[in-house]
Amino acid sequence: MISYRAALRGDWKYYIDEKEKINFGATISDNEYTALHIGATLKSCKFARKLLHELDGLEDLVVRNKSGNTAFCLAAGSGKLELAMEMIKVAQKMVNEKKYGNLELAMIKEKYGNLEEVEKMKNNGEYLAQVKGNEEMSPLLLAVLFGHEEITYWLYHLTKTSLKPPDRVELFLALIKNGFHELALQLLKEHKELATAHDEIEKKETALHALAQLPAANQQGVWKRIKRCFNRCQFSSIFKLFTMP
Template sequence: MHEDGSIIRASIKKESRETVLHIVASKGHCDFMKKLLELLREDDLYLLDKKGNTAFCLAVAAGKVRVAKIMLEKDPLMATLKCAEGWSPLRLATFRGHSKMAWFLYPKIIEDLEQEERVATFFICINRTDTSLYELALKMLLEYRELAEARDTSGETAFHLLAGKPKAFRSAMLKCFLHICLGKQLESPGLQVLKQLWKIVSEKDEKTVKGIFLTIPSKGKPSNALFIAAKCGNAQFLAELIASDPALIIETDERDRNVFHIGAMYHQWSIFSLVDKLGADEHSILSAQDDRDNTILHLAAKVAGPLQWDEMVGPAIRMKRDLKWFKDVTKVVPPDCLDKTNLEDKRPGDIFIEQHRALNDLLVNQKEMSWTTLLAIFASSFGIVAALVGAANFVLQQIRSN
């Protein structure tokens, strides 16, 4: 390379057009990189591979912080050059989950990023399956408050992404233990970001706040972040917002369903931990009926979907779990909900028996349970009258349909 500098600029692989510099950068060979930079011309750092990446971009993609630092000492402008697909190095680092690289690059290029690129980077930090970049997202929020109202390509805000991530509100066991020993309260990464989001948004008028909680999809109906959280069982998300604004707990969707209706539908018991926050509105909220006059108990009577149970779980276990779920919800809602009928003149017990017919037929075929056994269990749980009424209504419906 000392004798023939063109070797440095030559493509090692014709199909990828990668040079020696690209290979060394992606592999993280620091000593080799230092010596290589002594031989390079200034414009050699800007050589692109077939995808449009500089060697610096490959170092970022591989999370090689030391090599990236060496290259920036040679030419600080490398951090401002876009990588393949027009992404900034910071966006690429967050997408690959390299938190150390992201923190290294952030102060160097964040001010030079266009707003669209900054928004995309912010959403990548929040949308990852782990929470390693939530601290960076929090820093971005503190410095660029407009991100609290920003939307991604799906029309969602940061509230929507956090609502669907209950794991982001759980703290690592070791950290919890250390904080307990030190007598300090530990806040999960998701909760820290949510608090900052709400601090910014709460300064807006009521109409703006409600708009932020709604998606603006290109197709389909808008969805509310509150009901996404209820569906996913993200009780901490809801608890934090309701504590800040109690009026949010009476919000309903397009079908007049509140968060407890949604929690009941998806068998999310954690949502019912919010009952103690209802105060004087407890009876009216828990006895509320949707646009089809279904109470919370009507919805709790339905078969649990695949979101709740593993497909490998047998029908007998599913039946017992569904029955237990129905019984648990019965203890929470007002007693008169058990006898309320919907627009189809069906009580919650009728819905349970009807919805579980296919599951029970499967049990009968496997000789695990008969209809008489199911009614007996139902009677022991809710009373013989409720069981007989449910059975009679179900038989009448079958006679009418046939």
């Protein structure tokens, strides 16, 4: 498809020349990517940022590809901080102007989303950062898993008050495993129950298990900081068992 190949090239001239014929929010590939999905994965953000301002409404921002990811999820997973911030600004502008499009259809596609999410999206453009993608992974978790520091910190402060307990545990373990130890400690100080919380999927892994998987060279400093943070918790006694020679 011509529009698909043009998007891969970041060919903005093609999109402007064909503006009257193109639905900027339509899927253009077998994997149900829109031009914005593709733009979010390109090295340069210029194409995607221009495209954002041609979208009709929130529907175009929350549409998911075949894997279940929004373009915002892909931007987070690609570490595109400036693009993600621009997406939030555009989403808020659409909210203010009540440009929703067929938001219900876009958000409740297949197994994804519900009416409560639709209402939250209609009321707050920042909710775009909470819309989960493939395997129920949040944009924040995707940023952590792909090791993108700047967007991880930005998304954390943008969404931390909305995290549910299971998501918080999953995030905490991912932060430890992927080297975001300072942010993991910050989260731990705010939610001390995370020291002994188990992940929801396997009901086995705790912070200790995650720490034990770190390279030996990284463990000592992290262990000490965790211990200082939890010197009045039962975690302290467990810590001694794991650090015995």
